[in-house]
Amino acid sequence: MNDQHQRASGLDLPDDDATEWAPCRDGELRRMIAHNRTARLNRALARGVSTGAVVLVLLGGWVIFDRGVKTSREPGGIDCAAVRDNFAAYTSDKVTPEMRQRINEHLEGCPKCKAAYEEMLYGTATAWWRSCDDPNCKGYNCPYCRDTEFARRLASLTDDESATVPLVLAMK
DSSP states (O other): OHHHHHHHHTOOOOOTTOSSOOOOOTTHHHHHHHHHHHHHHHHHHHHHHHHHHHHHHHHHHHHHHHHHHHHHHSGGGOOHHHHHHTHHHHHTTOSOHHHHHHHHHHHHHOHHHHHHHHHHHHSOTHHHHOOSSOTTOOSTTOTTOSOHHHHHHHHHHOSOTTOOOOHHHHHO
16 A cells, blocks of 8 residues: 555655665655645635635625615615606606606605605695605705705795695796
8 A cells, every 4th residue: 555655646755664764856855845835826726716706606696685675675776865856857758768767667666755746746835845754844944855945935935835836837
């Protein structure tokens, strides 16, 4: 068995019963060192590649999961603030067909935005400027409302919050 191992490894080792080691052939130590160095580099490369592959798989899973969560939370792939910001352009047909499709999908999947859109079209003028959830908000100095100047202009048209202002008048 020992002879087979010696022949398989390519090393000429003395027999077990020899009392002294024979000198190495020329370049034998350099060849062994180079082999060990190459093996060490290959192991390091394999660890780096496997670590990189794991990172890529985790990153890919995170991106896919994040997109799936966003689309389920934000119908049409657009958030509520963007939909409400585009109400005027959407109503006057000044959005791109792609944006119109995204807003349609959002309005179908988001009851809050759909109610705000319908209130803007058919309801009170106050829905147009109110973007916060405070029922007492009139748009004045509210850090959550988008366009307080527009709110002031609408409020100057009527003091009664339940009064209906036509959309055409509100847009001018």
